[in-house]
Amino acid sequence: MAGVARIPRSRVPRSRGGLCGTLLLLLGAWGALIPFVGPYFHYAYSPDRTWAYTSGRLYLSIIPGAAALLGGLAVLLTRSRAVGMLGGLLAALGGAWFIVGAQIVQVVLKKTSISAGAPIGPPAAGASPLTTRMFLEQLGFFAGLGIVVIFIAAIVIGRFSMLAAKDAAVGTDSDYGSGISGYGGGASDYGSLAAGDPASQQFPSSQQDALAGQQDVTVTASTFPPSPSDSDTPGPLQGSRSPFPPSQFPPSS
Numbered sequence: 274m275a276g277v278a279r280i281p282r283s284r285v286p287r288s289r290g291g292l293c294g295t296l297l298l299l300l301g302a303w304g305a306l307i308p309f310v311g312p313y314f315h316y317a318y319s320p321d322r323t324w325a326y327t328s329g330r331l332y333l334s335i336i337p338g339a340a341a342l343l344g345g346l347a348v349l350l351t352r353s354r355a356v357g358m359l360g361g362l363l364a365a366l367g368g369a370w371f372i373v374g375a376q377i378v379q380v381v382l383k384k385t386s387i388s389a390g391a392p393i394g395p396p397a398a399g400a401s402p403l404t405t406r407m408f409l410e411q412l413g414f415f416a417g418l419g420i421v422v423i424f425i426a427a428i429v430i431g432r433f434s435m436l437a438a439k440d441a442a443v444g445t446d447s448d449y450g451s452g453i454s455g456y457g458g459g460a461s462d463y464g465s466l467a468a469g470d471p472a473s474q475q476f477p478s479s480q481q482d483a484l485a486g487q488q489d490v491t492v493t494a495s496t497f498p499p500s501p502s503d504s505d506t507p508g509p510l511q512g513s514r515s516p517f518p519p520s521q522f523p524p525s526s
Contacts, residue, residue, distance in 0.1 A: 283354055285433065290348035290357050293429045297345025297364045300422050304371060305338025307414060316406075318414060319390035329388045333374050334414070340367030341422050354433050361429030368422030371415050389415070 308330045311317035320327070344364030351357050378384045392410035412418070 284352050285354060287352050289432055290429060293425050294345045294349025296425050297341055297348060300418065301338045301342030301345055304341060304418050305335045308334045316410060317393055319393055321393050329390060332378060332387050333389045337367040337370035337374060340364065348429050357433035358430050361426045365423050365426035368419040368426060371419030
């Protein structure tokens with residue numbers, strides 16, 4: 274049974290996290306860079322200036338974006354289950370910070386100087402403050418971006434934690450060889466038994482069992498000692514004579 278515990282492999286094909294890792298890379302880069310390049314096409318939070326650095330952009334955009342990017346890079350390049358799951362967890366934390374980071378900093382930590390700013394909305398003057406573009410800016414910078422990152426990170430964790438059928442079929446990992454060898458020496462022993470190798474047949478066939486049983490129960494003449502002869506028997510049991518005299522029992526008429 275020692276081989277059964279080794280069947281869940283510690284290594285997976287690198288293609289397992291290819292798509293999800295690439296998506297996390299792109300989303301992390303988007304979250305970290307959009308505050309700096311968004312003003313080019315009037316999609317930004319205040320201050321509406323390209324490559325303008327603020328503490329709010331550092332703590333609320335760059336750091337969670339870097340977390341998602343590093344998590345996606347780990348998922349994309351690793352072949353280890355543990356590293357892939359840690360990468361997915363790191364990306365999920367970055368996505369969660371995109372959603373609730375501003376509230377935690379301002380409400381819990383009381384850091385009112387750290388602010389993400391406000392969505393600038395459409396460039397036209399006199400436009401209504403509540404517009405679709407402002408809603409899309411909120412989604413693309415923080416809430417919607419964080420939800421998508423968490424969703425993909427959850428897929429990554431699930432894919433790296435399960436043992437796929439093709440992983441069990443492919444015997445490239447050494448754990449499978451050691452697991453099979455724990456059942457009496459490996460698959461070669463079972464193959465030799467099936468091929469009829471006399472050196473590997475540890476158990477007799479059914480015909481041999483029957484013959485062995487017959488040999489065990491066969492009673493020979495030498496099994497029991499011979500009965501003593503009549504001349505050696507003392508007393509009245511000599512020869513074939515009856516122990517009682519015939520005169521005691523008269524013959525019937």
